[in-house]
Amino acid sequence: MKPRIAVTLGDPAGVGPEIVARLCAHAPTLELAELIVVGQRRLLEAGARSCGLPAPAVEVVEVGQLLKITPGLPSPASGKLAGGFVEKALELVQAGEAAAMATAPISKEALQAAGYSDTGHTTLLARRTGTERPVMMLAGERLKVVLVTIHKAMRDVPGLLSVEGIVHTAQVTHDSLERYWGIAAPRLAVCGLNPHAGEHGLFGDEEERIIAPAVEELRAAGVDAVGPLPPDTVFWRATRGHFDTVVCMYHDQGLIPLKLLHFEDGVNVSLGLPIIRTSVDHGTAYDLAGTGQANPASMIAAVRMAAQMAMAGD
Ligand SMILES: NC(=O)c1ccc[n+]([C@@H]2O[C@H](COP(=O)([O-])OP(=O)(O)OC[C@H]3O[C@@H](n4cnc5c(N)ncnc54)[C@H](O)[C@@H]3O)[C@@H](O)[C@H]2O)c1
Ligand SMILES: N[C@H](C(=O)O)[C@H](O)COP(=O)(O)O
Incomplete structure (x- = not known):
């Protein structure tokens, strides 16, 4: 039986309704998954019109009040609807x-303008499921990265790194790669924080104080982790097949190489939650909203990955 996947419309002022409308017209994905759109039929149909598509014949779970939304113009009202869609899904x-x-x-x-305290889906879902430390993975065919710290100011990152946080991120990643991707004994690369991974304390000591002890602990627990590795070359090595995933110390360390390779078809996956959640790897693209030009490939990849994970997790 095909897994049923709840697909949210995203911020209605962004490209979400358009990429979901295109998803609903993507026959190969409809063969893999049964879609339930969570949002408003009116918004989905407006998205379809922008793309020159007929009204999608799909189940829609209606959420929130009908409001006037202008493509490209986010507001507290669009943020409130977006949050409501996620909670309903x-x-x-x-x-x-x-x-x-x-x-x-x-x-x-x-x-946040709508009153949520969260810094995105990941923290909202973690809060609502009582998950202390979710792990953000971004995945493409050539590269997968996970983040030890997520949406944090750069100046705070060094102080937020801990042996425990790195071990947790890598262990959750290891277990998920085995469970959902069927990879036996996943190989993890653990990035340093500083240029050339600090070059033995020449510039920065986080590698020796925090990252190397975390790698030791992981290896003692039977995880095939290596590091701290110089961040400027580790992603190139990963794309050559040396590692299954790169454990990154902060958001842009991992997401710049990932999006350079996979902006069009990458998937954001929340690991460590008690549910399966995937997402696009791009943002609301307000500059394109209402034009019908947004590429739906990441949305399609997100639904296909959710379906595969649901089948693998059964
Ligand atoms: N999964 C998510 O919910 C998610 C992911 C990333 C960013 N965001 C949020 O989105 C908002 C806007 O972020 P941003 O401007 O930094 O990045 P963005 O990804 O929205 O846009 C960056 C550039 O990429 C283009 N682009 C994005 N998606 C595209 C698509 N599907 N097809 C063609 N071109 C596309 C945009 O037009 C823009 O030029 C921010 O609030 C950010 O936090 C949300
Ligand atoms: N860091 C993510 C990205 O750039 O794709 C993103 O902002 C989405 O975050 P949530 O999944 O928490 O909304």
């Missing part, structure tokens, strides 16, 4: 009405 998965959720992009700023 989570409820559907928790109730067993969907096997997984796949989310279209939201704006963190609009979400």
Whole structure:
């Protein structure tokens, strides 16, 4: 049986309704998954019109009030709807009405303007599921990265790194690669923080104080982790097949190489939650909203990955 995937519309002022409309018209994906769109039929149909598509024939779970939304103009109202769509999709998965959720992009700023304390889907879902430390993975065919710290100011990153945090991130990643990707004994590369991984304390000591002890602990627990490795070359090595995933110390360390290779078809996966959640790897693209030009490939990849994970996790 095809897994049912709850697909949110994202911030209605962004490209979400358009990429979801294109997803609903993507026959190969409809063969893999049964879609339940979580949002408003009116918004989905407006997205379809922008793309020159007929109204999608798909189940829609209606959420929130009907409001006037202008493509490209986010507001507290668009942020509130976006947050409501995510919460409803989570409820559907928790109730067993969907096997997984796949989310279209939201704006963190609009979400907070609507009164949410969260810095995105990941923290919202972690808060709502009582998950202390979710792990953000971004995945493409050639490269997978996970982040030890996520949406944090650069100046705070060194102080937020800990042996425990690195070990947790790598262990959750290891277990997920085995469970959902069927990789036996996943090989993890652990990045340094500083140029050339500090070059033995020449510039920065986080490698010796924090990252190397974390790698030792992981290896003692049977995880095939190596590092700290110089961040400027580790991604090139990973794309040559040396590692299954690169454990990165901060957001842009991992997401710059990932998006350079995979902006069009990469998937954001939340690991360590009690549910399966995938997402696009791009943002709301307000500059394109309403034009029908947004590329749906990442949304399609997110739904396909959610379906595969749901099948693998059964
Ligand atoms: N999964 C998510 O919910 C998610 C992911 C990333 C960013 N965001 C949020 O999105 C908002 C806007 O972020 P941003 O401007 O930094 O990045 P963005 O990804 O929205 O846009 C960056 C550039 O890429 C283009 N682009 C994005 N998606 C595209 C698509 N599908 N097809 C063609 N071109 C596309 C945009 O037009 C823009 O030029 C922020 O609030 C950010 O936090 C959300
Ligand atoms: N860091 C993610 C990215 O750039 O793709 C992103 O901002 C989405 O975050 P959430 O999945 O927490 O909304």
